Amino acid sequence: MTTVPTAWRSVLPHLGEQLPADLTPPHTAGPVTATLPLELVRQSISHREFWPIPEPVAERYRAHRPTPLWRARRFEAEIGARVPIYVKYEGGNISGSHKWNTALAQAYYYHRAGFRELVTGTGAGQWGSALAAACAAFGMACTVFMVGGSLRDKPYRGSLMRLFDAQLHASPSPLTAVGRAAADRPGQGNSLAVAIGEAVEYARADPKRAFCIGSGETYSILHQSVIGLESIDQLAALGADVDAVVGCVGAGSNFGGLALPFFAAARAGERALPADLIAAESSTTPKLTRGVYAYDHTDATGTGPLEAMYTVGSGFAIPSSHSAGLRFHGAAKLLSAMRYRDHISALAVGEREALTAGRTFALTELVLPAPESGHALAVAARVAAGRESGHPARHGVLVCVSGHGLLDLAAYDKLLAGSPEDRPADTDLVRAATASLRAVHPTRGA
Numbered sequence: 001m002t003t004v005p006t007a008w009r010s011v012l013p014h015l016g017e018q019l020p021a022d023l024t025p026p027h028t029a030g031p032v033t034a035t036l037p038l039e040l041v042r043q044s045i046s047h048r049e050f051w052p053i054p055e056p057v058a059e060r061y062r063a064h065r066p067t068p069l070w071r072a073r074r075f076e077a078e079i080g081a082r083v084p085i086y087v088k089y090e091g092g093n094i095s096g097s098h099k100w101n102t103a104l105a106q107a108y109y110y111h112r113a114g115f116r117e118l119v120t121g122t123g124a125g126q127w128g129s130a131l132a133a134a135c136a137a138f139g140m141a142c143t144v145f146m147v148g149g150s151l152r153d154k155p156y157r158g159s160l161m162r163l164f165d166a167q168l169h170a171s172p173s174p175l176t177a178v179g180r181a182a183a184d185r186p187g188q189g190n191s192l193a194v195a196i197g198e199a200v201e202y203a204r205a206d207p208k209r210a211f212c213i214g215s216g217e218t219y220s221i222l223h224q225s226v227i228g229l230e231s232i233d234q235l236a237a238l239g240a241d242v243d244a245v246v247g248c249v250g251a252g253s254n255f256g257g258l259a260l261p262f263f264a265a266a267r268a269g270e271r272a273l274p275a276d277l278i279a280a281e282s283s284t285t286p287k288l289t290r291g292v293y294a295y296d297h298t299d300a301t302g303t304g305p306l307e308a309m310y311t312v313g314s315g316f317a318i319p320s321s322h323s324a325g326l327r328f329h330g331a332a333k334l335l336s337a338m339r340y341r342d343h344i345s346a347l348a349v350g351e352r353e354a355l356t357a358g359r360t361f362a363l364t365e366l367v368l369p370a371p372e373s374g375h376a377l378a379v380a381a382r383v384a385a386g387r388e389s390g391h392p393a394r395h396g397v398l399v400c401v402s403g404h405g406l407l408d409l410a411a412y413d414k415l416l417a418g419s420p421e422d423r424p425a426d427t428d429l430v431r432a433a434t435a436s437l438r439a440v441h442p443t444r445g446a
């Protein structure tokens with residue numbers, strides 16, 4: 001029987017190099033990093049491999065973990081798979097997605113460090129919901145800036161956050177200078193980078209508040225490693241193995257949590273079968289497939305440090321889509337470094353293909369995936385059916401359904417009406433948004 005992991009597993013000791021340091025010119029160093037609890041700092045830089053999960057977090061994990069993993073035979077038959085497809089499902093907790101795994105851990109560490117309120121920006125609302133519930137679990141206040149367009153599409157995400165007593169603001173909001181400035185700039189109003197910028201500004205106004213973030217940070221990816229660790233055990237329990245692992249990427253914690261334990265296990269000599277680790281991203285924000293590897297801000301204010309990331313530019317006006325959780329301009333520093341070394345690969349998917357894969361999955365496996373997860377399912381289907389010549393899976397494909405789509409029915413309504421719109425990022429606009437960024441490794445083209 002698979003049990004819940006008692007320790008998170010870090011991939012850092014297996015990389016053989018340090019991640020590129022952030023650039024912090026004087027005007028960019030600020031209290032955002034100053035409020036980061038020491039344990040989260042350690043988890044981001046230390047080369048310790050196993051991190052015991054604190055009991056108050058582990059106890060909450062046990063309420064819904066291990067999460068289900070099953071072979072999706074009906075989905076396989078429908079999409080013409082040549083190899084088995086195994087699904088790992090993270091939608092069964094109160095937030096409805098994997099975000100809960102790190103929200104709990106972060107709330108625990110910030111609470112222990114003496115903070116009374118956590119402040120954040122959220123795109124799809126899954127992260128905001130997860131943090132609202134995690135703050136409530138540890139008796140903390142929570143303030144969330146949610147991308148306004150996304151909140152209009154998914155009002156019940158807001159209801160869920162309010163249910164847990166969170167203060168919710170549609171971004172851009174009049175509450176912050178960042179929000180007021182963004183409201184005047186066409187195209188910027190629907191950006192997670194703006195919502196994050198607002199949260200940063202709001203958190204800085206009170207020392208009892210801390211800004212915290214859901215997914216791009218190395219410690220978030222560490223917390224998500226429970227997904228991959230369980231999957232490895234569950235596949236073994238089924239007597240199965242896979243040579244392709246697929247997860248969708250917003251900033252990268254879901255994919256990293258699923259895939260990097262496979263990398264660590266292979267490097268540690270625990271797995272014979274090498275796995276092709278494939279990040280499924282949205283064609284609206286194709287940082288890993290069409291972005292540049294450069295130093296960029298994680299938010300739109302330009303006040304945080306510059307991180308080494310694959311990016312389409314923090315100033316890029318991201319086309320709208322229902323997969324709001326994937327509409328982030330950059331990939332996590334850790335994933336970006338691994339992409340640069342070809343330890344992971346990436347494929348981009350349009351909204352129509354993602355929602356179609358999501359609907360096919362619902363009809364066959366009777367679980368409605370979030371549109372974000374539909375991207376991973378679309379890539380898994382391509383690979384399992386032999387439609388991606390660069391990714392020949394011979395044994396099996398593991399795919400993570402990162403969340404449920406029960407609050408995303410407006411997107412599926414659009415699919416039924418035949419009107420989802422694919423809005424791939426415009427090449428010239430990406431070029432313009434990245435032109436002035438400093439390349440991480442100037443010699444190998446960013």
Ligand SMILES: Cc1ncc(COP(=O)(O)O)c(C=O)c1O
Binds near residue numbers: 126255324370372403
């Ligand atoms: C359901 C779902 N899947 C995937 C993602 C992207 O996750 P990450 O930012 O960890 O890459 C999100 C982000 O909001 C999400 O809500």
